[in-house]
Amino acid sequence: MAASVLRVKGITKSFGGVQALRGVSLDIALGEIHCLAGENGSGKSTLIKIISGVHEPDAGEIEIDGRRFSHLNPKEAIGLGIQVIYQDFSVFPNLTVMENLALNSELMDKRKLVNYKRARAIAANAVSQIGFDVDLDERVENLTVADRQLIAICRALLQEAKLIIMDEPTSALTKKEVKALFAVIKRLQARGLSILFVSHKLDEVFEISERYTILRSGENVASGSTVELDRKTFVFHMTGRQFEDEFYTPSAIRREPILSVRGLSLGGAYADISFDLAAGEILGITGLLGSGRTELVETLFGIFQPEAGTISIRGKEVRIKSVKDAIRKGIGYVPSDRLTEGLFQPQTVERNLSITVLDRLSDHFGFLRRGAIAAMTRRWIGDLSIATKSPALPVRTLSGGNQQKVVLARWLANDLSILMLNGPTMGVDIGSKYDIHVLMRKLAGKGLAIIIVSDDLPEVLACASRILVMRDGVFVQELDPTVTTESKLSELSTGIA
Amino acid sequence: MISLGRISKRSEPYVLAAIILLSLLIQARSGQFFSGNNLVDLARSLIVPALFSVGCMMVIVSGGIDVSFPAIASLAMYVTDKILLASNYSGNVILAYAISAGLGLLMGALNGFLIGFLRLPTLVVTLGTSSLYTGLMFGAFSASASDVPPAIARHGKEILFTATNPTMGLTSNMPSQILILIAVLILAFLLLRYTMLGRGIYAIGGDETAAERAGFNVRGIKMFLYCFVGVLAGITGIARISMMTYADPSTMLGMEMTVIAAVVLGGTRVTGGMGSLTGTILGVALMTILSNSLILIGIPTYWTRVFTGAVIIIGTGVTAHQTIATRRRRAQSQKAAA
Numbered sequence: 102m103a104a105s106v107l108r109v110k111g112i113t114k115s116f117g118g119v120q121a122l123r124g125v126s127l128d129i130a131l132g133e134i135h136c137l138a139g140e141n142g143s144g145k146s147t148l149i150k151i152i153s154g155v156h157e158p159d160a161g162e163i164e165i166d167g168r169r170f171s172h173l174n175p176k177e178a179i180g181l182g183i184q185v186i187y188q189d190f191s192v193f194p195n196l197t198v199m200e201n202l203a204l205n206s207e208l209m210d211k212r213k214l215v216n217y218k219r220a221r222a223i224a225a226n227a228v229s230q231i232g233f234d235v236d237l238d239e240r241v242e243n244l245t246v247a248d249r250q251l252i253a254i255c256r257a258l259l260q261e262a263k264l265i266i267m268d269e270p271t272s273a274l275t276k277k278e279v280k281a282l283f284a285v286i287k288r289l290q291a292r293g294l295s296i297l298f299v300s301h302k303l304d305e306v307f308e309i310s311e312r313y314t315i316l317r318s319g320e321n322v323a324s325g326s327t328v329e330l331d332r333k334t335f336v337f338h339m340t341g342r343q344f345e346d347e348f349y350t351p352s353a354i355r356r357e358p359i360l361s362v363r364g365l366s367l368g369g370a371y372a373d374i375s376f377d378l379a380a381g382e383i384l385g386i387t388g389l390l391g392s393g394r395t396e397l398v399e400t401l402f403g404i405f406q407p408e409a410g411t412i413s414i415r416g417k418e419v420r421i422k423s424v425k426d427a428i429r430k431g432i433g434y435v436p437s438d439r440l441t442e443g444l445f446q447p448q449t450v451e452r453n454l455s456i457t458v459l460d461r462l463s464d465h466f467g468f469l470r471r472g473a474i475a476a477m478t479r480r481w482i483g484d485l486s487i488a489t490k491s492p493a494l495p496v497r498t499l500s501g502g503n504q505q506k507v508v509l510a511r512w513l514a515n516d517l518s519i520l521m522l523n524g525p526t527m528g529v530d531i532g533s534k535y536d537i538h539v540l541m542r543k544l545a546g547k548g549l550a551i552i553i554v555s556d557d558l559p560e561v562l563a564c565a566s567r568i569l570v571m572r573d574g575v576f577v578q579e580l581d582p583t584v585t586t587e588s589k590l591s592e593l594s595t596g597i598a
Numbered sequence: 599m600i601s602l603g604r605i606s607k608r609s610e611p612y613v614l615a616a617i618i619l620l621s622l623l624i625q626a627r628s629g630q631f632f633s634g635n636n637l638v639d640l641a642r643s644l645i646v647p648a649l650f651s652v653g654c655m656m657v658i659v660s661g662g663i664d665v666s667f668p669a670i671a672s673l674a675m676y677v678t679d680k681i682l683l684a685s686n687y688s689g690n691v692i693l694a695y696a697i698s699a700g701l702g703l704l705m706g707a708l709n710g711f712l713i714g715f716l717r718l719p720t721l722v723v724t725l726g727t728s729s730l731y732t733g734l735m736f737g738a739f740s741a742s743a744s745d746v747p748p749a750i751a752r753h754g755k756e757i758l759f760t761a762t763n764p765t766m767g768l769t770s771n772m773p774s775q776i777l778i779l780i781a782v783l784i785l786a787f788l789l790l791r792y793t794m795l796g797r798g799i800y801a802i803g804g805d806e807t808a809a810e811r812a813g814f815n816v817r818g819i820k821m822f823l824y825c826f827v828g829v830l831a832g833i834t835g836i837a838r839i840s841m842m843t844y845a846d847p848s849t850m851l852g853m854e855m856t857v858i859a860a861v862v863l864g865g866t867r868v869t870g871g872m873g874s875l876t877g878t879i880l881g882v883a884l885m886t887i888l889s890n891s892l893i894l895i896g897i898p899t900y901w902t903r904v905f906t907g908a909v910i911i912i913g914t915g916v917t918a919h920q921t922i923a924t925r926r927r928r929a930q931s932q933k934a935a936a
Contacts, residue, residue, distance in 0.1 A: 176813070189808075191811045193809070194805065195870075200797065213795075214794065
């Protein structure tokens with residue numbers, strides 16, 4: 102085996118009484134792309150922080166380039182060629198690209214004065230290393246997320262990095278940007294750098310990495326070569342649970358459609374869309390970003406007004422004038438970005454759950470009935486098995502999956518007949534994802550009509566009873582998930598065979 | 599390589615345009631605006647708020663806010679005044695500036711310690727210390743308007759030149775304190791643009807965590823900032839009483855609002871990270887013209903407060919609107935790119 106750039110042995114760390122890491126080991130070879138996987142709270146971030154010198158381990162050993170350390174400080178770690186690209190990239194949005202690139206190395210050189218000529222040379226050199234075409238005088242806040250990430254990568258290269266640790270680098274990127282990022286990673290590898298790729302998305306792990314290490318509850322559970330890994334074992338190691346193969350067999354689809362859409366069109370977004378949806382059904386709509394899928398469901402939710410076509414609910418033609426109108430007609434919508442659009446993060450779980458139905462939970466004088474609110478909260482926490490220590494905790498303390506359940510519960514508390522979910526499990530870890538899928542199937546079984554919009558193809562296959570593939574604003578085909586494969590779906594949505 | 603598009607997004611041109619329009623209006627109505635004595639009067643009134651605004655702008659750029667500088671200036675100058683009077687000092691005014699700056703440094707250091715090291719919120723800390731220093735001045739020192747020592751009185755009579763207005767027969771003297779303002783501006787410009795410390799102030803305002811990770815000494819920079827504001831306030835206090843030739847302890851109290859407004863009007867982003875000396879000085883100039891020259895076109899003094907308020911609301915409103923518009927445009931272009 103090739104020489105190691107980093108070898109970590111028996112690292113233990115606890116915060117207060119909580120044991121974050123119990124004897125974790127990690128071995129990264131020179132020039133290797135290594136994936137560190139694990140669910141939220143598995144100890145991934147703590148391990149990274151120990152490697153980069155932010156935290157001091159309670160026990161264990163770090164070996165870099167054959168030199169052994171019991172702990173490092175951030176400066177030592179950088180000096181040894183370890184660079185972390187944080188999820189927020191640690192860039193200065195208010196400064197120019199040039200300053201963002203040059204400041205760190207100028208600081209490392211302990212310079213007191215700024216020389217703009219030298220800074221420009223440093224920055225130009227940095228972007229040329231990965232062939233990144235960018236205006237050095239542009240403020241970073243005007244760049245896209247993907248470009249900010251490339252700035253962070255260029256900056257890491259300036260510090261003569263040997264190992265670049267990327268913490269969930271793809272979480273805010275579009276598919277296309279992920280592809281571009283992977284190309285950059287391969288380029289770095291070709292130059293002899295090692296990459297530690299931290300992720301919980303299994304597709305990415307399979308695509309980019311050569312070897313993997315999986316952590317669960319602060320312990321090593323598996324490591325090895327990625328080619329020998331399959332999806333099922335990966336999921337098992339991540340979650341410690343065996344999952345059944347998922348698919349939805351609708352038990353109680355009504356014959357009468359609850360929602361009928363005919364020839365619906367919205368200029369620039371979609372055209373001539375027709376479909377029916379019955380209670381008990383889960384309709385999967387898939388397609389690439391920009392295929393018009395989001396605009397379509399947002400039209401049904403009253404955000405956009407269609408330019409042509411009709412919408413009928415229970416056989417009666419309706420016009421959905423506004424979001425309020427949609428809710429009154431029994432339509433609910435969970436947007437893809439629950440963090441900014443769905444929840445009051447600092448408020449308690451109870452308040453988040455009860456906000457949409459407060460009028461039902463108050464008495465004649467408009468005073469809130471505390472008992473009724475508490476009872477309703479308890480019921481939803483139980484029904485959807487929302488994992489929270491107390492309903493009085495702020496929603497932001499919950500994991501992504503549980504936050505998503507709170508959003509769902511809020512909708513379900515209203516009397517809904519149609520529920521639309523856009524990217525229902527985006528950024529949610531595997532265990533919670535499975536739970537949400539089970540929940541959706543259960544709700545459909547109880548007679549709710551559900552539409553899920555998702556580009557997560559396995560998810561669509563697992564949940565939908567019928568799939569509509571959208572491309573460039575039109576439905577290209579309707580598919581039966583029981584006889585469809587992922588590659589067939591991907592082929593249809595991209596138009597590339 | 600500065601493109602036109604980038605310039606139009608800044609607020610300096612708008613403030614400059616407002617100043618030009620206002621001056622032309624006042625000139626057209628009164629014929630007195632561009633007279634030598636009016637311009638010198640304006641420069642004279644601008645010195646104290648401009649000195650304050652430099653420190654204030656730097657603090658806002660770092661993502662903080664300081665409302666204690668008038669209190670620091672007042673207490674520092676008052677104690678200095680009393681010390682020099684009690685010791686019958688008759689030497690150079692430099693000592694007065696040095697003592698006052700030193701006292702300002704101590705008071706600023708308390709802010710810096712509470713904010714930089716104990717990480718307390720800047721507004722609360724400086725509101726607290728502001729009240730503390732004002733209270734000490736009126737309580738412990740039972741301050742009231744007082745004479746100034748000869749050193750300061752002499753300094754107050756040092757004038758660079760005299761401008762006369764032949765039509766009205768009025769004269770105005772350009773005080774030597776304007777040299778202090780010029781020196782401070784040059785120093786602040788070099789500091790902000792060409793030192794790592796200055797860039798660090800912008801870096802902290804952009805993203806404090808990122809600044810820490812990059813290796814900036816964030817606590818040190820904050821300590822420096824509030825000490826700098828303290829020193830500057832101490833110096834401003836002496837400049838003020840020397841121009842007035844008597845030490846009025848309450849003459850500067852309450853100035854924090856107009857100074858902060860001028861700084862924000864000059865394009866400094868309230869959330870930190872952005873701000874320029876040019877914009878700040880333009881902002882101060884606009885506010886000074888409003889409060890000084892409206893009387894030239896027959897608008898009574900109490901109305902100037904209404905105008906000042908309106909300019910602040912419109913000015914900051916325009917800035918906020920631009921920020922929102924840029925953000926929206928960016929979101930759209932990102933959507934289009936995806």
